[in-house]
Amino acid sequence: MKKILNLPKIANHIPPAQGRLLVSEPFLYDPNFNRTVVLLTEHDANGTLGFILNKKLDLCVDEVLEIDGQTNIPVYYGGPVQNSTLHFIHREPYLIQDSVEVAHGIYWGGDFSIVQELITNHQLDTDNFKFFLGYSGWTTNQLNLEIEEKTWFVSQTNEVQIFTTPPDDIWKDVLNNLGMEFRLLANSPRNPHWN
Numbered sequence: 001m002k003k004i005l006n007l008p009k010i011a012n013h014i015p016p017a018q019g020r021l022l023v024s025e026p027f028l029y030d031p032n033f034n035r036t037v038v039l040l041t042e043h044d045a046n047g048t049l050g051f052i053l054n055k056k057l058d059l060c061v062d063e064v065l066e067i068d069g070q071t072n073i074p075v076y077y078g079g080p081v082q083n084s085t086l087h088f089i090h091r092e093p094y095l096i097q098d099s100v101e102v103a104h105g106i107y108w109g110g111d112f113s114i115v116q117e118l119i120t121n122h123q124l125d126t127d128n129f130k131f132f133l134g135y136s137g138w139t140t141n142q143l144n145l146e147i148e149e150k151t152w153f154v155s156q157t158n159e160v161q162i163f164t165t166p167p168d169d170i171w172k173d174v175l176n177n178l179g180m181e182f183r184l185l186a187n188s189p190r191n192p193h194w195n
Helices: 061-065 112-120 142-148 159-164 167-177 180-186
Strands: 021-024 037-044 047-052 056-060 074-077 081-090 100-103 106-108 129-138 152-155
Touching: 021 167, 037 100, 037 167, 047 074, 047 142, 056 061, 061 074, 061 081, 061 112, 061 129, 129 142, 142 152, 152 167, 159 167, 167 180
Parallel strands: 074 129
Antiparallel strands: 021 037, 021 152, 037 047, 047 129, 056 074, 081 106, 081 129, 100 106
16 A cells, blocks of 8 residues: 555554454555544454445445335445445344354344345334445455554444444544544644645
8 A cells, every 4th residue: 555654653552353443544545545444344364354434435225225215324435345245234233143243242244134124114223233335355464564564553443433423533533542642643634745
């Protein structure tokens, strides 16, 4: 990934793991990941998979699934890999069978027929679900290298932050939660040449 400039030496000692958040450095040039926060749903010897939490698309779930009637359930850009596939995270494990818990109170996937029925019947609690087109993926050790290069910082996951923080605020919010030295980055301009 191309970076505009090198960042000062900032310590970030949280290793990547399933259920943690990646927050991009402020001047990352890649338009797919500029000022993004990614929830990691898989991180093992085979690689890493996650979903961008703060890139809302101009689409609703009913348009993607071709369901009659407007649901107004937003869809997010999960990442550049297989962006014709629909994925979801939620906090309804007792309702959605076969879900995978990725962090405390945060679940990935499950029985999609139940989700479709809830959407069709307008019974889906939108505060407890997030839908994504595509996903973000890294091969074995690729993410670790990008973290060493300070392309990404790693944060603990906060269930409330993921489901209730407005998309435009989550990047700054996650950086601020990492501590004082990250607050300067959170308040940096989009263009490093602006004063």
